[in-house]
Amino acid sequence: MAKKKQKARRKPGNQGKPRKGILLYHDMAVYENFERCTQRVFKIVKGAQENYPNAPRRLVLDVQGHRSDEGGYDRDAWEVIRYFVLELLFPYLTSVSTPLAHIENRKRQRNDLPAVLDIAYPGDDDSFWYDVDQLPVRPREIISDVRKSAPSKGAIADYLGMSADPACLVCWHRPAERAHVVPLSLGGSMDVRNFALLCEEHHREAPDIADAEGFWAWVDYAEMRDRGSKWEDASEDVQAMASSLGARIGRADRSEADFMEAVKFELIHLYGWGDVDFSGFSWELYEEYHRVLDAATGKHFGVEKKVSTHAWALDVALYRVNRDAKTRSRRRRRVLLFDTLDANKQPVVLQKHGIAGGRGRHEVETRPEEDPPPQTRS
């Protein structure tokens, strides 16, 4: 990761005399999907525009994993680079560096980036999401490697863009274990793309579900939830510095929470459930919940009740109960980013935002804020 960053930094563009500016860096992790990645990068660029409007903005984007069957980038990463960074964001930047291209903007960077990024799904909205009616196995890889044994930890680390000493994707602790994305018992493959590296604790916590995008969304969520633990081993000085920059030291204490409380927490923060969803509990939902558990989840380590597996099953069950396309669509766009929680822990809702990685073309557009402040000057 760090190596690539330096490489990108050393490229000053081809005018010979690079203008100074702010370096905006984002690493599209293997667990990050199109929706989360674009919203995060958008937020970074917007923040820089607001705080330092006159400083040239230089965006560096790295991508980890996200490989297609042909060895190029998968649909999500490709669209992030091609349509989002190089097309939509480009006018608002002075330069962009991506794994595919480094480009200097010869025009002046624009300072009118709209307030909100919307993501629209063309045509059949449903095809972008896990098929909650059929409950199929949905791997991320389209054509799986036919190998019969699991790839080595080194091979997985290499795919994930990690250096020699593989660490947990969530908390960076070592040693890391190989974790199936879609479990073997549900038909998951031995393809390197069907593996994550997790420490023992996070491996035991990760969901055993038929949907690879659901698994990766959980890793993304767990990384945000537990990121404070990355600083636990740092020196006091470094912890103090991280803390002053807004980092949480140590992980959130969840030991007190009982099982259903923990499921509830995950439904709110990973699946965007609100009061209306919780108040919709019914026998029908309960039956569907068990149907989903039976058909599309597995058990691992003999852990009978895994919070993450049960939260996913409940969320899928709620979709199955709400068959109305509009209701489903509204719920899908209400998915939250845990890292946008404000100081009062109230979630900030981002519109048109999905969990699942799409396989088709995403339409991305920006628009002004919903309620622009009234014009005071005439």
Ligand SMILES: [Zn+2]
């Ligand atoms: Zn971990």
